[in-house]
Amino acid sequence: GNSVTQMEGPVTLSEEAFLTINCTYTATGYPSLFWYVQYPGEGLQLLLKATKADDKGSNKGFEATYRKETTSFHLEKGSVQVSDSAVYFCALSKDTGTASKLTFGTGTRLQVTL
Amino acid sequence: GAVVSQHPSWVICKSGTSVKIECRSLDFQATTMFWYRQFPKQSLMLMATSNEGSKATYEQGVEKDKFLINHASLTLSTLTVTSAHPEDSSFYICSARHPRGGSYNSPLHFGNGTRLTVT
Numbered sequence: 412g413n414s415v416t417q418m419e420g421p422v423t424l425s426e427e428a429f430l431t432i433n434c435t436y437t438a439t440g441y442p443s444l445f446w447y448v449q450y451p452g453e454g455l456q457l458l459l460k461a462t463k464a465d466d467k468g469s470n471k472g473f474e475a476t477y478r479k480e481t482t483s484f485h486l487e488k489g490s491v492q493v494s495d496s497a498v499y500f501c502a503l504s505k506d507t508g509t510a511s512k513l514t515f516g517t518g519t520r521l522q523v524t525l
Numbered sequence: 526g527a528v529v530s531q532h533p534s535w536v537i538c539k540s541g542t543s544v545k546i547e548c549r550s551l552d553f554q555a556t557t558m559f560w561y562r563q564f565p566k567q568s569l570m571l572m573a574t575s576n577e578g579s580k581a582t583y584e585q586g587v588e589k590d591k592f593l594i595n596h597a598s599l600t601l602s603t604l605t606v607t608s609a610h611p612e613d614s615s616f617y618i619c620s621a622r623h624p625r626g627g628s629y630n631s632p633l634h635f636g637n638g639t640r641l642t643v644t
Binding site: 447516520 | 529531559566567568569571574618620632633634635636637638640
């Protein structure tokens, strides 16, 4: 079946540091890939997505490239801010019909300090 | 943009009582909504797929008689936790996919979640 593996957190960085959160997936065919962010006490918000190989999703300084050869979708940001502290979830969606489901990774907590 | 509203945002109830959580799509019609449960420091576990006008589809291991789902209209799905017990305490999140685009490569829109505490 489909699965998503994320690096375990928490990840603690100083402000302005470079961020990488690794994500790899297992799926047949060509899933769509997503990064969601969850701020404390809130639901999930879509951060970025990519729907085909070599696509790069980007938003708010974050980016991730859909690498089919390595089945990866690593999240990166060149300079993190305290306000980026949150839990980040990698997810994939595969066409299984009208109610296609998201498969989530376990989430990676990011803590950015001054 | 598309918004999914969830209510209440938190609720405390006594063991043995039932709690209803509402999920509304505010500016679009959602024939399908999803209900997730999130344990502390863990990922989201899909509980069930809520289908407008028909029965919900539950994931393996989820008790359908305990977690009642009703999707009576295109903008409202409800999750009722019946005879709640302390182990049902959790963060429950609903989501819906905007019909425009409407395929697996369209993102889900999530509610802000409901924190349920059963005492």
